[in-house]
Amino acid sequence: MAERLDQPKESRRRVWGFRRPRPDVFGAVAEGIARFMGTPRFLIYMTAFCLVWLAWNTLAPSTWRFDSAANGFTALTLMLSLQASYAAPLILLAQNRQDNRDRVAFEQDRVTAERNLADTEYLAREVAALRLAMADVATRDFVRSELRDLLEELRNTDSED
Numbered sequence: 001m002a003e004r005l006d007q008p009k010e011s012r013r014r015v016w017g018f019r020r021p022r023p024d025v026f027g028a029v030a031e032g033i034a035r036f037m038g039t040p041r042f043l044i045y046m047t048a049f050c051l052v053w054l055a056w057n058t059l060a061p062s063t064w065r066f067d068s069a070a071n072g073f074t075a076l077t078l079m080l081s082l083q084a085s086y087a088a089p090l091i092l093l094a095q096n097r098q099d100n101r102d103r104v105a106f107e108q109d110r111v112t113a114e115r116n117l118a119d120t121e122y123l124a125r126e127v128a129a130l131r132l133a134m135a136d137v138a139t140r141d142f143v144r145s146e147l148r149d150l151l152e153e154l155r156n157t158d159s160e161d
Contacts, residue, residue, distance in 0.1 A: 027097050034094035037087055050076065 003009070036042055053076050057067045067075040138146075 027093060030090045031094040031097055034087070034090045037091070050080075053079075 053067065054073065057065045057073065057076075058069055067073050
């Protein structure tokens with residue numbers, strides 16, 4: 001395939017002949033695995049796996065057994081240790097990604113709160129300005145009382161004539 005000049009070259013860094021995985025893809029997969037490991041479904045699957053393993057290596061004919069009860073089910077212990085050795089870093093990676101998301105969300109919440117505070121202060125100043133302006137405006141009650149006074153004066157002047 002010919003190189004295109006309008007697109008950047010792909011990374012040529014390789015690990016053991018393979019392209020290095022993108023951190024976000026690897027992190028998302030690790031997070032999905034870690035999230036699954038914290039579910040009741042995983043616990044049920046893991047319990048079923050161990051029960052089948054123990055039942056097979058206890059009840060199956062001795063020629064079919066691959067993990068001896070006499071040795072304390074060494075292969076099962078190694079499998080569970082391997083699973084735990086991968087689970088711990090995956091969980092830590094998922095927690096780091098969650099911390100980063102929480103940090104970004106906190107920063108966005110802080111910016112939104114600052115903007116809301118500024119808007120609230122602006123509206124409070126506008127309401128205060130309107131109240132001051134309304135002090136100079138004639139209200140309905142004020143106009144009615146002035147009209148009554150004028151009507152009273154007119155009646156008094158008519159009665160004097």
